[in-house]
Amino acid sequence: MAARGVVVVGAGQGGLETAAALRARGYDGRITLIGDEPGTPYQRPPLSKGYLSGTTTGDELELRPLSYFAAQDIGLVTGDRVTAIDRDLRTILLASGLSLPYDRLVLATGARPRTLPVPGAASLSGVLSLRTLADADELRGRLSGPPLQLVVVGAGFIGLELAATARALGHDVTVVEVQGRALGRALTPVTSGWLVDRLRRTGARVLLGREVTALRGDAAGRVRVVELDVAERIPADVVVVGVGVLPNTELAATAGLGVGDGIVVDRQLRTGDPDVFAVGDCARFPSASAGRHVRLESVQNASDQARCVAAAICGEPVPYTAVPWFWSEQGPVRLQIAGLGAGHDETVVHGEPESASFSVLCFRRGRLAAVESVGRPADHGIARRLLASGTELSPEEALRPDFGFKTYVRTPPITKERLSVHA
Structure with a gap:
């Protein structure tokens, strides 16, 4: 043996x-x-x-x-x-x-990838997922030609990234998401809303709270139409399913x-x-x-x-305690996330979303749980260090007019009555 x-x-x-x-x-x-x-x-x-x-x-x-x-x-x-x-x-x-x-x-x-459990999803050509290199090769070949009508089912990170890439290549793009907002379990409404608004400004169509009910094809078995629950029919040359894994x-x-x-x-x-x-x-x-x-x-x-x-x-066991961090590139913009914001009950926004430079601090029961940063890599780096060290930072401290990640110094908290907190 x-x-x-x-x-x-x-x-x-x-x-x-x-x-x-x-x-x-x-x-x-x-x-x-x-x-x-x-x-x-x-x-x-x-x-x-x-x-x-x-x-x-x-x-x-x-x-x-x-x-x-x-x-x-x-x-x-x-x-x-x-x-x-x-x-x-x-x-x-x-x-x-x-x-x-x-x-x-x-x-x-x-x-x-999860499959889309609707008529036509498993039988029509042109219905793709994007998980493997083989998937990407097929989609890349299709996107390298003349402008297509692309429908992306699912407004997760992969779906939004793909939509931004396809729009930059000159394709007509529609994103369909069954939930009322994009990335509802992964991001705060401030950041997810900003991503959707930015994508729409590139010319993409983003439909939220809409469900795909069927995919219809032509006589050759190629996908041609995406049917929605509101009796809307969207023309499609390619459908990419991104509804999770x-x-x-x-x-x-x-x-x-x-x-x-x-x-x-x-x-x-x-x-x-x-x-x-x-x-x-x-x-x-x-x-x-x-x-x-x-x-x-x-x-x-x-x-x-x-x-x-x-x-x-190797005989040196230690518990796994690494602070989670993530990133997503939406065209030229980079979103970075430190920590896990699920279950947070307060948020504080620093910077201006309109300028594509802001961070959203998420608090759970008064403690910093996660930070979402757009165009602010320095904030992201410091946030990871704060979360890893267990440094206590309250919403009241984050709301101080003089607060900044680069100059963060512990000072007495101020009251919520003086400044508003985004819930």
Whole structure:
């Protein structure tokens, strides 16, 4: 039987960073990284932006060149899928028939796009998702031609980024969102409203509180119309569905590991089996920032969790306590988020949204929980440090006329009666 070591299932950001962090820590055992997509591991964030517009090349998407894996003695298996885990024998089985033993197993299985459960969504050509490089290649080919009528279903980060990119390329764009506002669970109304207003100013149409009921095609089976719940029909040459993702938990569940909107792990990212870990988009972990179990979809979370798991495998276990942070590029504008604002009950706005330079501070029960920054990278950097250090900052302090992230000094709070708080 082949030598045991660490097997990482999933060659995305979290999987690759786990392998890289192990070697960086001096782990000298066998490492095997397995991905079900062909080719070398790549970045996903540029797929909805630079790669679609042609400003980012395929080579620039690579997380590491192929030579890296040989130099670091990391076995790379691509285009193959893990079909089963035998926890008793500590082996995995691949679709190709290959069986690999492990001492430690890391599940970085990621997530897959949700489907749109309406007539025509599964049968018509031109109905796409945007999750993989293959998805991006198909969409890029379509957007590189004459102007199209593009309908994006879902006003999440990917949907809004894609819409902004397509408008910059000269395509007609309509975004349809079933909720009353965009990014309702991810952003405050101030920031989400600003993003939608900005997109509309580019000429895109954004329909909120509207539900897609069917997709209709022509005689050749190509999508041509998007039907809405208000009997409106929108012409469409291409429809991109961006209504969220589902974590890939089936492999873990079949192996008898705990799942529930993700693979359930402890503070050190271990599953119920001490030899099996999970990281990235598929992992549901106890978050110090949120005070509950959460599952996060971000490059930062995947990378930081990978380093945490590598430390545990190398005999230096520590709880995962990294402050979450995210970013989104909406055309030339960069939105940055530090912390988790879900459940916040007060907000304070600094700067002017009209000038595309502002930050929204989110408070939960009087404590800073998150900061959303548009065009203010310095605010974002300081906010991450404040959240990581646990520095206490109240809404009253943030409302002081002399408050600023760069010059933040603890001073006695002022009362809410003197300045208004955005609820």
